Amino acid sequence: MDGGEGRSGSRRIRPRTVIVGAFSIILLLAMLWLADPGELVSIISGANLTIIGLVLLLYLVNLLTKALRWYYLLNSSGFKTPFKTALSFVIVGLSVNSVTPGRIAGEPVRAYMLRERSGHHFGSGLATVFTERVMDLLVLAIFAIIGLALILTLLPFSGGIFLALFIVLVVFLLVAVVYLALHLSTLNRVANWFVRTASRIMRRPLPKWEKAVNGTITSFSDGFRGILSSKRTTITTFSLTTVIWLNEATRVFLVMYALSPESVPFVGFVLIASSLATLLGSFVPGGTFNVALIAMVFNASGVNISLATTAGLLMTFTSIWILVPPGIVIAIKSLAKAKNVEEKQPLPVEMAKPSEAKE
Secondary structure, eight states, X not given: OHHHHHHHHTOOOXXXXXXXXXXXXXXXXXXXXXXXXXXXXXHHHTSXXXXXXXXXXXXHHHHHHXXXXXXXXXXXXXXXXXHHHHHHHXXXXXXXXXXXXTXXXXXXXXXXXXXXXXXXXXXXXXXXXXXXXXXHHHHHHHHHHHHHHHHGGGSOHHHHHHHHHHHHHHHHHHHHHHHHXXXXXXXXXXXXXXXXXXXXXXXXXXXXXXXXXXXXXXXXXXXXXXXXXXXXXXXXXXXXHHHHHHHHHHHHHHHHHHHOGGXXXXXXXXXXXXXXXXXXXXXXXXXXXXHHXXXXXXXXXXXXXXXXXXXXXXXXXXIIIHHHHHHHHHHHHHHHHHHHHHHHSOOSSEEOOHHHHHO
């Protein structure tokens, strides 16, 4: 007991976490200074509160749509999962993403919480959240291509080249991750390389790690292949993903309209702003990079920097920032409940019978 407390008490915050957090704060302060805090307050005080309320309502709709998408994927993959459980875990995952660099930590957390609640293999749950990520990348890349095509003649040559190269990079990343997920031997080699590297660093063999990693990869690959093999599941997931990101682009448009109806940028800039904010904004936690990217794109469209920054701040406040507190509460309650379930009774999330999964 004491040893465990000593170990947890000796844990230190990683330098990378401190650096990324400090950069996030500095970036936000720099944006506020550049945009003039007094001007920001003036713009916000004149915002149309009815439309801001609609923006919040649309975010709630998006949250429910994301939960519906995962709920559908889980049940299509053979897991009988209540919608309430899917919704609560999605909120936790999005909250974790909001405060961690890369915005990918929330997906494994969701799969882990599902495993703790249900007891099924971690890799199977991970395949469902990975499918969501693939669909997100695909739809956002399509939106970015459409947006770039619409505004290409309005951009300087260097700006057009930058966006075009970025889209090519996203498409390459999408193809690479799908290829890796579908080729079990390649995925195993990559994972085992990480295990061997960890073994050398720790200067001892890690057979349990290797066994756990191989089992996770096998169940993950089988789960992902199973999802893609169902045309109905693939089309439905893609359709829900399209609705999610159309909703997000609509929110970007409405935020600008609430602040200054006459300054709303052309639709191509709106698509680019929402796509870039999602695809690149994840590199810095807390949504500060989202603010910067939305402000940058809107400023490039001719919107003054104070108005553009205010739009970025409102978009972040009405999504990323408001979701963190409830996510923390749900995570604590869910983990406590999972512990009680493990000790007292079988699982509330049941695996479907093979015959049901095929149907």
